[in-house]
Amino acid sequence: MALYDGHWILTALVVLPLVGGAACLLVPEARAKTVALATTLVLFALSLPLFWTFDTAESGFQNLVSIPWIEAWGISYAVGVDGISILMILLTTFTMPLAVAGSFSHIRRRERAFYAMLLFLTTGMIGVFVALDLFLFYVFWEIMLIPMYFLIGVWGGERRIYSAVKFFLYTAAGSLLMLVAIVTLAWIFQDGSGAWSFAYDDLASLELGRRAQLWLFGGFALAFAIKVPLFPFHTWLPDAHVEAPTAGSVILAGVLLKMGVYGFLRFGLPLFPAAATDPAVVNAMLVLGLIGILYAAWVAAVQPDAKKLIAYTSVAHLGFVVLGVFGLTTQGIEGGILQMVNHGISTGTLFLLIGMLYERRHSRRIADFGGIAKVMPVFAFALVVVALSSVGLPGTNGFVGEFLILVGTFRTHPWIAAIATTGVIFAACYMLPMVQRVVFNRLDREENRTLTDVNRRERLILAPLLALILLIGVWPGPFLNRTRASVEALIEHVETRTASAPPVEAASVEPSSVEPVLIEAPSVEAASVEAAPIAAGSGATPAHISKSAVEAGEGE
């Protein structure tokens, strides 16, 4: 274990893809994919011990590294991992080799640049998940945008330019406001303490007024809501998915869509607890999540294009995740994090499968298929298993996530959770007809008779994904228990800080002079609060939370 004491590992995960990407640009065209696959496989291997050595009892950051970078502005290179990011990092490193291998026969032009883009994107994604300095976070957040823009715009389908620009404008618009909010936060900190800082712990310790929190939360929330994507900011997603090459879609679904919810968990809730638990905000987020679940499922059900259908299902799945996060219960948030992993696996696999079909048939129109199970039995088996995961059948990973989200959200917002539960009906309404029209029915099109089943490389890609779908379905323990300590600390932090936030005040921006309190600081009073809303069941109304939290506040 001495070798793997972890301090260098996160940095290695960030830097390695950058080096690999540069190497891709330098080697001959034909070798680029080999270099890319090797890089991502090494990356995955490097990240695995992170999972084994993760201390499940520790709620704070592990493998923490903080090096001053731009000292004058208080910007540092600070990275670390906790229960909220650990699964996201592994999801990224797990997805990348599959995305690379899935592109081997699909990408035939500008291979060097393509694989370099994939690897640069990886750096951005891992960077977002490990960054503990808000400036650093923003840099990675923006770095991510550019390779994705090119992946869609250069290697995409017919309407790639429109889709790429739409993707870029949507996300750039959101991030600009976030930058303003980040700088404002740092300025508030400077105003209170006399020194600039972008460090996560420093900014999380700020005691902001409710109104300031609402404004700043809004700045972050738009960026995150677009990334999630939350209704009605979702229309970039279907276009981006349809036009992106398979690897782009896999990464979009597998990792990029997690950024928004991750942002809410990492920044939105802890930095602005009063805003994030404000009844108006919570209800708005829950209702938008709920609309996403139902509306996106409906729209998905009438799509003629298989890829677009799956793109819309992403909106529905992420709607569930948002529900879990803003329900603010242990089950809801743990389920939400697990569901992000599940969605990455199942939707990523669905895009891979549709990509395999497209490579053979050059069509994604559902109506062009039918009876494929006759000629591609292994493909049909995989599609059915993944579709069942996507609709949340018990025994697959999808059920564990959805169940936890719904059972958790039901405790605080029973009606919304109950309505969201009808999403399981609509999931069957969009997924089963698609599966039927692709793999079942009569094989009545001449072109489809000659399709060949998935080859050895494709089986090697699908096997680990299908295995994970079943493994998480029957034994989610190892994944859930890594999120536990951090999630419980997060809820505790949000609840204590909501109570300690000053009541509505006149001054819009009023930094507190109170000694910053680290979020990990354990306190007996707070610990008692943490259990309260859980035990209280549906009675845990906002009034109840604030009451117990007020008691905790008095204790301090």
Place this chain on the structure above:
Amino acid sequence: MSLGAVTGSGSLVATALGGQEGAGAGFQPVLPWLILALPLLGAAVNGAGAFLWRDDKRIPTIVGPAALLGSFAVVLLNFIAMSGAEPHGAAVVGLWNWIVSGDLRIGVDLQFDPLSMLMCMIVTGVGSLIHVYSVGYMRDDPGYSRYFSYLNLFVFFMLVLVLGASFPLMFVGWEGVGLCSYLLIGFWYENREYANAGKKAFIMNRIGDAGFLVAMFLIFTAFGTLDFIPVFEAAEGTLAYGGALVTGITLLLFLGCTGKSAQIPLHTWLPDAMAGPTPVSALIHAATMVTAGVYLIARTSVLFALSPVSQGVVAAVGAGTALFAASIAIRQYDIKKVLAYSTISQLGYMFLAVGVGAFTAGVFHLMTHAFFKALLFLGAGAVIHAVHHAWAHGEDGHGDARHGDPNDMRNHGGLRKYMPRTFVFMWVATLAIAGVPPLAGFFSKDEIIWYSGVYGTPILWGVALATAVLTAVYMARLMVMTFHGRNRTFGHGGVAEAGRRLHEVPAVMWAPLALLAVLSVVGGWANIPEALPLLPTVEWLHHWLEPVFAPAIAVKEAHGFAPEYRAPAGGGEALWAGVSAAIAIAAVVGTVRALSPKPVPTEAESEAPTGFARVLHDKWYVDELYDRAIVRPSLALWRACWRIVDAGLIDGAVNGAGRAARLLGWAGGQLQTGRVTTYLVAFMLGALLVLGVLS
């Protein structure tokens, strides 16, 4: 999977039901995990076989039935062990922790109690016979290995459903059997209608499942746990009698039951489900899966006992469905459709029973129905098999297309001559379901009719009696059309050809029928009513299940449940048992005598029925109603969401904003040289510049 991997609640937790401390101490489950592991292993081996040794039928022939017979042997061992331990408590075996989050803990825990053991006996016992029968029925099917994989997997999930010690684990089985049902209804997926039927079954079941899920959320919110035993023990203290919460929980659970057990209003998937292979109809859509709703209410009897409103709804829906479905069965020509509506009707009886609080009667009928309805379906399968082979034999293999539908009874007739064994077994089952003593259905159905009057209302009692008459009529009609009269398989003039081509099914198929016929006779003797003490097994099943239902009965008694054992029209149980037996015999004899002399037109000759007969033949137009009132408006709404809201409103706004930012677009256009290296260089330079300036 082994007991070595046990975590959480301890390796072997024996807990008594209903607060009888230590009552179950005498019973230790024997190899409990093996009951589940064998069918799962069978599914895996046969599933692999579907890809690896597609044309070799030896392995599935051995593995498929053997997995079931092995599981049945272990169940039998446990059943005997439990019979020896008095009184029969509940033993919970923990295998591993499934979902743990915060204060929620869901374990993979199996509950062994009299109810789950009885269900296991039915599932693995009847299941074994149907697996053996399938060896003959599916012999020529190219998907033979895949078939056994699905069938084994179904039994695995069905056993999870009945053995699960918590609501979520039961739900795993609940949706798992739904999945297998979906796969097996659409087994011949190349037929679009069959595939549609599977999809319809899955989606309609999901409507019910959503109710089940919300019920679980309510239970967890109220009790803080989802395990059966703690929930039921705390039920009376936690939930107010007749309160909104318990009524909500039980009605939502019952919504799940209407989906799984095909009750009004979610019944329409079951007749379509007849698209699956006939042994599947026997196992899944008659004997086991569709009874899961009855099992759920029996399992949660304490909760239902706390809500008189829910009990009333269950009884009313059950009675209504029983009569409604029986009325449709009278006018169907497809032999499997008759049996499908008969199943819906008989399930209605079971819900009527558990709805009025006669839980034992409901489970009793569940058991006897599993015997005689499985027999009826397998017998129908034998008929279909024989007709199909007669048509296909010696021809180009497309006999069905030329002759018609082998399921259509108008293409049968006079089969007693060619299939004497099947003929006898089918009559045994018919008399059993019609309620002719001393066959199984007489005892179980009579008990339901009796309690629907004693515990329920005169209306329920009247409906139950009327349904009994209809049952006898449609079953007798089925027998007359199929086995009596002149054969019509090759047209009215083709009797000679029929003699050459129609044959009895092989022993591997009729032997299971024989065993089921025996069970259809003696199955009812498991619970002889006290009023007719003809055998020493008086109220045996009632005593066996007593530990499970005692808490529910206690709740009802504590709230004024004190029935007077008199029928609504006066008279005791023995009298009314005699009356209903007489009614059943009269209806069967009357129908046979009325229909036998009438010539039956063949499928090709017959004209569409008119008037009320047509309404019944067309199933009261429920499918059409759902299509017009729900399916089509939904699709229209969904298309509007896509075309108008998404593509119109939202994207319109986005594109408008995009045009406003035309300058940005123009600037971008200037940079779009189409050379990736230019972009890359610009990107890297820009990034370095920004970082450099900041440092």
